[in-house]
Amino acid sequence: PPGSLTMTIEEGFARTIRRPVSLDVSAETLGNPGVNVLATPCLADLCDEAARVVCSEEKTGKLRVDIRHLAATAIGDEVEIAAEIVQVDDRKIVCRISGRDSHRAMVKGVVERRRL
Numbered sequence: 576p577p578g579s580l581t582m583t584i585e586e587g588f589a590r591t592i593r594r595p596v597s598l599d600v601s602a603e604t605l606g607n608p609g610v611n612v613l614a615t616p617c618l619a620d621l622c623d624e625a626a627r628v629v630c631s632e633e634k635t636g637k638l639r640v641d642i643r644h645l646a647a648t649a650i651g652d653e654v655e656i657a658a659e660i661v662q663v664d665d666r667k668i669v670c671r672i673s674g675r676d677s678h679r680a681m682v683k684g685v686v687e688r689r690r691l
Contacts, residue, residue: 583632584668589659590629594621596652596676612647613654618674618682625658626670626686635668635688642684648676658686666690 600617602610619640627635648654654676662669666689674682 584630584660584663586660586663588629589657590625591655591657592621592625592628593653593655596648596650596654598650601650611650613650613681615644618642618644618654621654621656622658622672622674622682622684622686623688625656625672625674626668626688629658629660629670630668630688634691636691638667638687638689640684640686642672642682642686644682646676646679646681648681652676652678654681656682 596613598604600613602612602614605614605616619642622642623637623640654674656674658670658672660668661671668688670686672682672684672686
């Protein structure tokens with residue numbers, strides 16, 4: 576509508592999310608007794624959440640998550656996941672993902688989302 580402040584998604588947009596690492600996202604909770612670190616499937620969800628945030632100007636759905644979990648993050652720490660739009664096609668949006676905890680880089684990869 577005229578006067579609307581909506582923006583279109585474009586390459587270069589970036590957003591960062593910060594989340595605490597709690598027991599509910601631990602490998603132990605997912606069935607690995609005694610492994611009190613951030614579980615890889617939960618990290619993948621956090622990476623997709625960061626991509627969803629950077630794409631929030633449009634309705635999108637998860638298409639593909641391709642990450643490398645580089646280091647274990649202990650329960651009680653906090654992670655910071657950044658998503659940057661690096662490619663926009665007709666319906667596909669590709670986000671570069673990087674993340675770190677309080678000690679080191681712990682994830683990198685790509686998340687693809689599709690416009691709905």
